[in-house]
Amino acid sequence: MTSAPTLLEVQDLHVSYGRIRAVQGVSLSVPDAAVVALIGANGAGKSTLLRAISGIVRPSRGAVRFLGEDLVGLPIHQIVRRRVVHVPEGRGILARMTVLENLRLGGFTRRGQADMALELDRVVTLFPVLRERRGQLAGSLSGGEQQMLAIARAMMARPRLLMLDEPSLGLAPLVVREIFRIIPRLTAEGTAVLLVEQNARMALQCAAHAYVLQTGCVVLSGRAADLLAAPEVQRAYLGAG
Amino acid sequence: MDFFAFLVVDGALAGAIYALVALAFVVVYKASRMINFAVGEWTMVGSRVAAAASHAFGLGLGGALGLGCVGMVALAVVFKRVVRRPLISRSLLSMIMVTIGAGIFMRGAAAVVFAGIPARIASPFPLDPLVVRGLPISVDKIVAAAIAGACIAALSWFFHGSRTGLALRAVASDQQVALAVGIDLHRHFAITWALVGILSVVAGTLWSFASGGGFGIELLGLKVFPIVILGGLDSLPGTIIGAFFVGILESLTAGYIDPLVGGGFSYVASYMVLIATLFVRPYGLLGRRDIERV
Numbered sequence: 180m181t182s183a184p185t186l187l188e189v190q191d192l193h194v195s196y197g198r199i200r201a202v203q204g205v206s207l208s209v210p211d212a213a214v215v216a217l218i219g220a221n222g223a224g225k226s227t228l229l230r231a232i233s234g235i236v237r238p239s240r241g242a243v244r245f246l247g248e249d250l251v252g253l254p255i256h257q258i259v260r261r262r263v264v265h266v267p268e269g270r271g272i273l274a275r276m277t278v279l280e281n282l283r284l285g286g287f288t289r290r291g292q293a294d295m296a297l298e299l300d301r302v303v304t305l306f307p308v309l310r311e312r313r314g315q316l317a318g319s320l321s322g323g324e325q326q327m328l329a330i331a332r333a334m335m336a337r338p339r340l341l342m343l344d345e346p347s348l349g350l351a352p353l354v355v356r357e358i359f360r361i362i363p364r365l366t367a368e369g370t371a372v373l374l375v376e377q378n379a380r381m382a383l384q385c386a387a388h389a390y391v392l393q394t395g396c397v398v399l400s401g402r403a404a405d406l407l408a409a410p411e412v413q414r415a416y417l418g419a420g
Numbered sequence: 421m422d423f424f425a426f427l428v429v430d431g432a433l434a435g436a437i438y439a440l441v442a443l444a445f446v447v448v449y450k451a452s453r454m455i456n457f458a459v460g461e462w463t464m465v466g467s468r469v470a471a472a473a474s475h476a477f478g479l480g481l482g483g484a485l486g487l488g489c490v491g492m493v494a495l496a497v498v499f500k501r502v503v504r505r506p507l508i509s510r511s512l513l514s515m516i517m518v519t520i521g522a523g524i525f526m527r528g529a530a531a532v533v534f535a536g537i538p539a540r541i542a543s544p545f546p547l548d549p550l551v552v553r554g555l556p557i558s559v560d561k562i563v564a565a566a567i568a569g570a571c572i573a574a575l576s577w578f579f580h581g582s583r584t585g586l587a588l589r590a591v592a593s594d595q596q597v598a599l600a601v602g603i604d605l606h607r608h609f610a611i612t613w614a615l616v617g618i619l620s621v622v623a624g625t626l627w628s629f630a631s632g633g634g635f636g637i638e639l640l641g642l643k644v645f646p647i648v649i650l651g652g653l654d655s656l657p658g659t660i661i662g663a664f665f666v667g668i669l670e671s672l673t674a675g676y677i678d679p680l681v682g683g684g685f686s687y688v689a690s691y692m693v694l695i696a697t698l699f700v701r702p703y704g705l706l707g708r709r710d711i712e713r714v
Contacts, residue, residue, distance in 0.1 A: 233600075259602030271597045273590060283583075284590050288602035290583065336602065 186211045186371050187232070187263075187340055192241035194224075194231045201227040202238070203395040209340060214363060214372045216382035216403060218416055219392035225375040226268060228392070229342045232373075233265035234258045245340065260288050264338040268345045268375075270329040274318025278309055281317050281328055285335030293337075301368075302331045305361060323354030330358070334365065341365060342373045347381065359385050379416035383407040391416070426555050427675040428668055433561040435667025436568035437630060440623035441640055442647040442659045443575060444616045450592035450654050451612040455516045458523030460641020462616060465526050466492050467624025467637055468534045474541045481544050485621060492617030500613040505606070527638060540628040564626035571622055572660060575615075579656065584611060592654070646690035650697050652707020661705060666690045 187209040194202040202224040209215045217225050230236045232243050234255040243250040250258055272281055279299075286298055303310040306327045312320060317328055326346055333341055343362070347355040359381050365372055376382035383389055383403045391399040391412065399406060406412050445459045456462070470488030473479055479487060503522060507515050545563055549556040579585040590598040591608050599605060627637055647666050651658030674686035697704065 235599075254604070255599040256602045256604045259600070265600060267596075267600065271594070271600055273593045273597055275593060276589065280586060280589075283586060284601045284603075287583070287587060332601070 184211050185209070186246065187373070188242075188244040189228070189232065190242045190244065192228065192231060192238050192243065194227050194236055194238045196227075196236075201395055202231065204241070205392070205395070205397055207390050207397065207400070209371050209373050210388075211339075212366045212369055212371050213388065214366060214374060214386040216379075216386035216389040217373065217375045217392060218377075218379040218382055218389060220416075221377070222394075223392040224395040225392055226344055229265055229267075229344055229373070229375055233263060233342060235265075256288075259336060262288075262336060262339040263342070264333040264336050264340070265342045266329045266333050266344060266346070268348060270325050272317045272325050272328050272332070274316065276317055277313065278315055278317055278320070278328060279313040281332050282309070282313075282335055285332030288336055298335055298337075302334050305334065305364065306331045321354075323350050323357070326350060326354075326358060327361075330361070330365075334368070334370070337368075338370050340371050340373060342375070344375045345377060346374070347376060347378045355381065379412070380407070383412075422554060423675065424672075426557075427671045429555060429557060430561070431668035431671025432664055433557070433565040433667070434630060434671065435664035436565035436572075437623055437626050438640075438643050438647060438667050439660045439663035440568050440571055440619050440626070442644045442651070442663050443572070443656065444619035444623065445644045445648055446654065446656060446659050447588075447612055447615050447619075449648070451588060451609060452515075453512060455519065456616070457516065457519045458526060458641070459616075459620075459644050460638040461523040461526040461530075462492075462620040463624040463627070463640050464637045465495070465530055465624075466617065466620030466622075467628050468530055468537075468539060469495075470621050470625045471539055471541050471628070472534060472537045475538055481541060481625075484541055485625060488621040488625065489618045492621050493614040494617075496613035496617035497610050500610045504609070504613070523638075523641075541625060543629045545629070558630075560629040564630040567622065567626060571619070575619075576656065584608075588612065643690065646694040646697075648704075649694050650704055652704025655704065655706035658704055658706030666693070669693065 185208050189205060189207045192202055192205045193200065205224070205228060207215070217228065219225055227236065231238045232250065234250065234253055238251055241251070245261060245263055250261070250263070273284070282299055282302065283295065286293060286295055289298070303313070308324055309328060309331055312324065317325065320328060330343065330346065346358050350358070355378065362372055362374065362385050374382055374386060383406055386403040389400065389403040389406050390397050391406065399409070399412065441459060441463055444462065445456055448454055448456050466488060469491045470484045473487035473491065474484035477483070477487070499522070503518060507518060543560050545559040549558045550562065579589060587598065587603045588608055588611065590601065590603060591605060595605060624637060627640055643666060647662040648659055650665060651660070651662030669689055670686045673689040677685045
């Protein structure tokens, strides 16, 4: 591991939906301004883990320490205010509002700290296509543009930790490549990224560290480059013989 | 022709006030999908609070409206905390039933609390009607419609130009998304109810000027349903159009049909339009198609 200070520390986290135990004792850490990937099959508990960190579901046991403070039990908006921002699977953009309104909402928690025009400028520099489309209804954007809007809106909050859930879902390969080109650049803004992906190869190529989840448990972890070369990962997640 | 023009103008002036009441209904519906059956009672209490403020402190119209708004915002916040909050995540039906109960309670409580206090503020405007191109129009109604129009403009700026308004629209479109960008839902539900309080004071007071007696102010709530069904439950512009339509329709039927059938038809006409709307365009003029049925 690097010597960068730890931003997020998840310790022995358990999450259940009724009798289904979706996450069973996961521990992981995200260093400051790094990209960390979370890979695994469908139903391994990846999305649930993100939902527990961002306060949407309440873990039954364990701690989520962000800069030393336990986030468990805080209401969602308080967690966002600590600049932990979650882009859920399915993007969650507001289709009947304009691109600009969606972006302004992203900066909702930053009143009094930021000049909105400057912030908008900073964010659309990352995603130039949004500048052209700012007056359009968000629902009229293509799938890839909607995903970019979702990430851009999250960046309006100047997150210290950005959690992306399946950003490649349902997008054409070219668009996926473009989004994965942008993700490492977000760290230059001082943002750490916790990336959940089914597209394991893409995720491991852009991350520094990675965790492999299987039925709610971490079964492998380490440097992303090492995992990319590990035979068990290649067999199970990269489709190699 | 002159009679027709008179009826249209008179109906439109009433429509402006209907629009305020209907907007009070729609902002709550949009934010929480809650059907507020007590919107007429809110309006009644709003006008009584303003009237009480005016008589107790000898305030003019502006002061009475201001103090009335403060009182109703306080009532709204209490309502939201005490009545509405325990119902979060309960079924929509129980929330709707609660509004009916709250309405009955408000009617009864108002009779006790405001006993002996005049129900209305004396109109500060001249009694002689203004004559515009041969049409006599009461000054009360013109002023009431102008204030209503200003409120509608302010509300539309609030929803589209302000940070809180943007947040309220986000809450209305998707609560999960609103949470994800850091909006405190409880706080914004409270703001919605505060808006209801303010609109109730203004609409109730204006109605007490414009109606000059007539039916009880609680019944103003009954006008809301044809308006919002016609406009589309979740559309603010649709609501305003619906309000003017219902106002003019009532005025025309009162002028032309009531004398033939012996009166009362104007109260029914808007409900006939409501039924026709439900058959032809159940989501209203400007409403979204995927709207749920109640």
